[in-house]
Amino acid sequence: MKALLLVIVPLAGAALAALWPGNCTRPLLLPAFALVHLALTFWLFLNPPAVAPSAWLGFDPLARAVLPAVSLLFFVCAVYAVSYLRIRAERPNRVFVTMLLAILGLLSAGHQARHLSLLWIATEGVTLATVPLVHFNGTPRAFEATWKYLLVGGTGIALSLLGSFCLGYASLQGGGKGDLTFVALAAQGASLSRPWVLAAWVLLLAGYGTKMGLAPMHTWKPDVYGEAPGIVGAILAGGVTTVAFAALLRVRSVLGAAGQGAIADRTMLIIGLFSMLVAALFLLRTRNFKRMLAYSSVEHMGILSLGAALGGAGVAAALFHVWSNALSKGSLFLSAGNIRRAAGSASMDDVRGASVLTPRSAALFVTGMLAVTALPPFAPFFSELRVLRAALATGHNVATAMFLACLLFSFFGLTRVVFGIVDGRPRAAARANGRHFVESAGVIWPPLVLLGLSLWLGLFTPAILLDAWSAAVAQLFPGQ
Amino acid sequence: MERQPGVSGTLNLLIGLAMGLNLLALGSSRLPSLIRTVSVQGMVLGVMPLLLEHGRFDWAVALVALATMAGKGVLIPALLRRAMRAANIEREIEPSIGFIPSLLLGAGGTISAVALAGALPLLPEHAGSLLVPGAIASVLTGFILLIGRTKAISQVCGYLILENGIYIFGMLLIRSTPLLVESGILLDLTVGVFVIGIIVDRIQRAFDSLDTRHLTTLRE
Numbered sequence: 001m002k003a004l005l006l007v008i009v010p011l012a013g014a015a016l017a018a019l020w021p022g023n024c025t026r027p028l029l030l031p032a033f034a035l036v037h038l039a040l041t042f043w044l045f046l047n048p049p050a051v052a053p054s055a056w057l058g059f060d061p062l063a064r065a066v067l068p069a070v071s072l073l074f075f076v077c078a079v080y081a082v083s084y085l086r087i088r089a090e091r092p093n094r095v096f097v098t099m100l101l102a103i104l105g106l107l108s109a110g111h112q113a114r115h116l117s118l119l120w121i122a123t124e125g126v127t128l129a130t131v132p133l134v135h136f137n138g139t140p141r142a143f144e145a146t147w148k149y150l151l152v153g154g155t156g157i158a159l160s161l162l163g164s165f166c167l168g169y170a171s172l173q174g175g176g177k178g179d180l181t182f183v184a185l186a187a188q189g190a191s192l193s194r195p196w197v198l199a200a201w202v203l204l205l206a207g208y209g210t211k212m213g214l215a216p217m218h219t220w221k222p223d224v225y226g227e228a229p230g231i232v233g234a235i236l237a238g239g240v241t242t243v244a245f246a247a248l249l250r251v252r253s254v255l256g257a258a259g260q261g262a263i264a265d266r267t268m269l270i271i272g273l274f275s276m277l278v279a280a281l282f283l284l285r286t287r288n289f290k291r292m293l294a295y296s297s298v299e300h301m302g303i304l305s306l307g308a309a310l311g312g313a314g315v316a317a318a319l320f321h322v323w324s325n326a327l328s329k330g331s332l333f334l335s336a337g338n339i340r341r342a343a344g345s346a347s348m349d350d351v352r353g354a355s356v357l358t359p360r361s362a363a364l365f366v367t368g369m370l371a372v373t374a375l376p377p378f379a380p381f382f383s384e385l386r387v388l389r390a391a392l393a394t395g396h397n398v399a400t401a402m403f404l405a406c407l408l409f410s411f412f413g414l415t416r417v418v419f420g421i422v423d424g425r426p427r428a429a430a431r432a433n434g435r436h437f438v439e440s441a442g443v444i445w446p447p448l449v450l451l452g453l454s455l456w457l458g459l460f461t462p463a464i465l466l467d468a469w470s471a472a473v474a475q476l477f478p479g480q
Numbered sequence: 481m482e483r484q485p486g487v488s489g490t491l492n493l494l495i496g497l498a499m500g501l502n503l504l505a506l507g508s509s510r511l512p513s514l515i516r517t518v519s520v521q522g523m524v525l526g527v528m529p530l531l532l533e534h535g536r537f538d539w540a541v542a543l544v545a546l547a548t549m550a551g552k553g554v555l556i557p558a559l560l561r562r563a564m565r566a567a568n569i570e571r572e573i574e575p576s577i578g579f580i581p582s583l584l585l586g587a588g589g590t591i592s593a594v595a596l597a598g599a600l601p602l603l604p605e606h607a608g609s610l611l612v613p614g615a616i617a618s619v620l621t622g623f624i625l626l627i628g629r630t631k632a633i634s635q636v637c638g639y640l641i642l643e644n645g646i647y648i649f650g651m652l653l654i655r656s657t658p659l660l661v662e663s664g665i666l667l668d669l670t671v672g673v674f675v676i677g678i679i680v681d682r683i684q685r686a687f688d689s690l691d692t693r694h695l696t697t698l699r700e
Contacts, residue, residue: 116660117657117659117660117663120660120663121663121666124663124666124667124670125666127670128666128669128670128673131673131677135677146677147632147677150670150673150674150677151626151635151639154639154667154670154674155626155639155642157667157670158639158642158643158646158667158670161646161663161667162615162619162645162646162649164660165646165649165650165652165653165660165661168653168656168657168660169652169653172603172652172653172656173601173603176656177656178656178657180657180660193601195599195601196600196601199600
């Protein structure tokens with residue numbers, strides 16, 4: 001019941017926001033409902049409920065391992081959104097607030113979905129609800145980004161439905177009675193039809209991989225993260241991609257039960273490394289710091305996919321990385337949003353001297369970049385170290401070497417852009433524009449808090465979280 | 481489940497018709513005829529679930545049929561025509577993959593779909609049906625249109641055909657897992673968002689030609 005509340009409360013908030021009359025007071029609904037969601041999530045996290053095996057929706061170990069991170073990120077972003085929408089008071093925010101709350105509800109449904117159809121419906125819902133957020137700025141460039149998001153994301157979501165059909169048909173062939181919960185599918189085990197299971201895996205990996213932004217299906221990401229407000233990027237990179245990753249983990253557990261786990265692991269390993277490579281190469285080229293964040297996100301999705309391919313220890317490391325990525329990347333997106341707003345552009349060619357223009361945001365931006373590139377003692381360092389250890393323990397020496405090389409190149413790429421815009425003297429035009437932007441507490445504290453959380457997670461990884469990640473691994477690999 | 485040969489034959493005929501319409505869509509050089517082709521295909525698809533009934537009348541299946549015909553056959557084509565008028569664009573389709581190459585690709589895709597479907601085992605009650613090759617052929621046609629056409633509206637038509645392929649595949653599952661198949665209706669909603677996006681954006685501001693080749697500001 002409480003699991004369902006996690007979905008209903010934000011959706012009720014969305015409905016209320018749609019009806020709320022005042023443009024100035026409406027954004028306050030965001031932190032209010034996000035706080036309720038956060039409290040509920042952490043209550044469930046501390047008192048994990050027993051989930052019936054046949055339940056379609058439940059706060060099961062995998063949801064417990066991931067959803068609190070999403071809820072936490074969303075709450076901090078919601079606080080930021082109040083200040084952000086005050087700055088953007090000239091634009092109506094009814095659709096923006098409504099859709100953000102709807103996304104929170106649908107993300108909760110997606111993370112807790114234990115049924116193939118429900119999972120797909122939630123992911124599809126999130127895709128559609130994101131569209132108006134990407135188009136928030138209403139510029140021709142935002143329209144272009146929205147169009148590409150719809151085209152690529154829509155195709156991805158269509159492929160994942162086709163993949164779900166194939167998995168359903170594999171179950172029918174194995175004598176299934178049409179029960180499409182992941183538990184029932186995994187219980188069918190080796191009786192699932194092999195050709196259909198493999199067809200399903202290819203399509204689902206392509207489909208949910210598009211939502212995650214794994215290369216070569218990542219093409220929507222730079223455009224969307226480049227044009228959407230920073231807060232939308234933070235929620236996409238830390239929340240929406242995670243739901244697709246959790247979906248792949250659930251499907252992967254069915255493949256493991258069907259005896260095709262090795263093939264699934266190999267494909268995830270290759271696609272993960274390829275994503276990291278593509279991201280590293282583009283990071284060395286891009287001149288736009290918001291697009292840079294997108295490629296960095298592609299890189300981290302690659303790390304998740306790589307971790308998931310390395311068996312139990314790797315999956316636990318990947319779940320850790322979900323947390324460290326959500327917190328660190330969120331901080332980076334929000335501080336980048338501040339700099340973008342103050343400087344009036346996101347290109348290295350126009351922006352420099354951010355340390356003079358917006359000293360606090362620039363400091364956060366640099367620290368966030370160091371956190372994301374795995375500087376100890378921030379959380380990404382420890383989660384990536386665990387991925388590395390899992391790779392070495394499973395004898396993936398070439399993959400380990402590639403992993404380290406890609407991390408190094410990404411570091412070069414990120415530092416090149418970040419110091420390019422932070423250092424130097426600001427241009428006169430940016431200086432004039434920057435006067436309108438005040439680094440108020442509302443836009444500085446949220447990224448600072450996220451960064452602090454990332455530091456805390458790295459220094460004092462709580463035992464309860466480690467337990468939650470191992471419990472999720474036990475759910476996904478019941479045999480081990 | 482014994483299938484009457486007559487019903488299966490009619491179903492295969494309809495799938496064959498849908499595959500023919502795929503090729504027609506690939507060869508269309510004008511937007512109105514492309515939209516009409518997609519609309520007819522939507523109608524054809526709407527009849528399919530009714531043919532899968534074996535004397536029993538199932539409200540859920542009938543509802544899917546009705547929703548499909550209304551959505552794919554009437555509502556979305558009407559929206560597309562509205563968008564076409566709102567955008568006031570030229571009716572000629574400018575392909576980035578020419579019509580003849582698209583047709584050849586489509587024909588090749590259809591042949592390989594039939595070959596590929598042979599590798600996938602079918603349940604006895606689906607043996608001899610063209611559902612799987614029909615589905616794969618439509619998905620491939622959709623991809624060719626998505627990649628090979630430059631106008632936003634023709635890309636939407638490509639997406640619709642891709643989605644129709646998935647719908648055809650869903651016919652295999654409609655009796656056992658109706659919910660999964662019915663959730664596919666949400667894909668129509670995606671198309672709706674596409675088209676409404678075009679219209680809204682058109683109303684908001686002037687967007688010259690809806691030629692997606694102009695959508696190239698965002699790149700490295």
